[in-house]
Amino acid sequence: MWKIPVASVDVSGNEEEFVVEAIRSSWISSSGAFIERFEREFGEMCDSKYTLSCANGTVALHLAVMGLGIRPGDEVIVPSMTYIATANAVAYCGATPVFVDVDPETWCLDPEALEAAITSKTRGIIAVHLLGHPADMDRINEIAAIHGVWVIEDAAEAPFAEYKGRPVGGLADAATFSFFGNKIFTSGEGGAVTFNGDQLNVRLKALRGQGMDPNRRYYFPIIGYNYRLTNIACALLCAQLERREEILSRRSGIFEQYSEQLSSIPGIHLQPVASWATLSPWMYSIVIQPDVFGHTRDELIAHLADAGIDSRPFFVPIHSLPPYRDCPVVGSMEHTNTLGQNGLMLPTYNHLASEDIDFVATTIRQMCRSQLRRAA
Missing domain, CATH: 3.40.640.10 (Type I PLP-dependent aspartate aminotransferase-like (Major domain))
Known part of the structure; x- marks a missing residue:
């Protein structure tokens, strides 16, 4: 549990x-x-x-x-x-x-x-x-x-x-x-x-x-x-x-709190939102930059799990999966591969408590700080 x-x-x-x-x-x-x-x-x-x-x-x-x-x-x-x-x-x-590849801005x-x-x-x-x-x-x-x-x-x-x-x-x-x-x-x-x-x-x-x-x-x-x-x-x-307005408002608040807590952590990149877009607040998502954060995405998943926090990696790029390896691939897939390797979805649901968001963010921040201390 x-x-x-x-x-x-x-x-x-x-x-x-x-x-x-x-x-x-x-x-x-x-x-x-x-x-x-x-x-x-x-x-x-x-x-x-x-x-x-x-x-x-x-x-x-x-x-x-x-x-x-x-x-x-x-x-x-x-x-x-x-x-x-x-x-x-x-x-x-x-x-x-x-x-085909995805746009890094969306x-x-x-x-x-x-x-x-x-x-x-x-x-x-x-x-x-x-x-x-x-x-x-x-x-x-x-x-x-x-x-x-x-x-x-x-x-x-x-x-x-x-x-x-x-x-x-x-x-x-x-x-x-x-x-x-x-x-x-x-x-x-x-x-x-x-x-x-x-x-x-x-x-x-x-x-x-x-x-x-x-x-x-x-x-x-x-x-x-x-x-x-x-x-x-x-x-x-x-x-x-x-209850759609209530649900969307609550989840948007969760997104805002996550962004406030995580935006200053080195090596954590938040989901980009185009100026013309209004996001549907499904799963709060980040991308890990391992050489700056000090750990890989999968190491962070394991660290969160040790603290009792479930999370999800981004989808494995479909072109790399066995049923589709022989299908046409157009372009380098640079951005797709980066997201597939480093993307992470964090807990997001209507009754997620504010203190739980703080705990998730603190757990991520502490992992980064431990690496920074070792580097020093």
């Missing part, structure tokens, strides 16, 4: 009341009032015409790429610095992910790397809003339009982030979200796809519901999937959306 876990679920609002209401209504499966309510409210918050709830963030990506017409042999450009589900959704369809897909990665096989681009920071969508959409390819926002880690004052989720052909247990808003497992296209709405609903014709029950003109979310899960999400 961790003294300070890396994440913890907050169900202190109307979650229990809404779940009981769903149970008593007998609508506990993939139909019900809370599904309709969640899809309506979340779509409005994302400024999208349509929202489809689904079983998790991975299948949200799978639905989106299928709905936009991906085929075996196609290529889809993705950043290598992301969770593996981004690439898996492409591979599920028999297509090939093409990996940690998101570098628009300047896109042009070199586009080929005659390129079908689309998945722009990941990594660690709550939106990608540069205007530039990405502009390049996509020139080359006639679609764009998906992978917003699994970034609900209610803003790009130039606009919410993510309505900035591309489609966007996907995750409501896993460590996310800002959670139903344990869950996901959503947001989009504006009328024809895409028909296609995604069919794919999500086993491929059934919406006008002819038990007639299946295509092969689909059972990717639906339950009314109980949406009850949890509806309760949390009610």
Whole structure:
């Protein structure tokens, strides 16, 4: 048992009341009032015409790429610095992910790397809003339009982030979200796809519901999937959306306190935030510069663990993982490799106490000071 876990679920609002209401209504499966309510409210918050709830963030990506017409042999450009589900959704369809580097100023897909990665096989681009920071969508959409390819926002880690004052989720052909247990808003497992296209709405609903014709029950003109979310899960999400301002404000305060405590420690670099971006405060993240801090990222993880503090390394760059080592890689991956080797996520959750943040920061500071004393 961790003294300070890396994440913890907050169900202190109307979650229990809404779940009981769903149970008593007998609508506990993939139909019900809370599904309709969640899809309506979340779509409005994302400024999208349509929202489809689904079983998790991975299948949200799978639905989106299928709905936009991906085929075996196609290529889809993705950043290598992301969770593996981004690439898996492409591979599920028999297509090939093409990996590009991230921009060091946002940690998101570098628009300047896109042009070199586009080929005659390129079908689309998945722009990941990594660690709550939106990608540069205007530039990405502009390049996509020139080359006639679609764009998906992978917003699994970034609900209610803003790009130039606009919410993510309505900035591309489609966007996907995750409501896993460590996310800002959670139903344990869950996901959503947001989009504006009328024809895409028909296609995604069919794919999500086993491929059934919406006008002819038990007639299946295509092969689909059972990717639906339950009314109980949406009850949890509806309760949390009610408290979204409170939740986002609390987590933003946690980010501010971490930044105040860590910004002066030698060898600790904070997450950059572009002037046009409003961060979604998911996991507070730092990058260790070992030659200045005096220890590696993994040594710091072990030191924090000894103090009872859980943490998480950044994702292993996907291009280096066994299933994807033979996929195209465009560019040096300098920034991706640096983040993968030195990036660290610190405990972040709604009821993380101020004194616990102080303890985490003090533990990090003491490790740095011990190295400075030895160097002296």
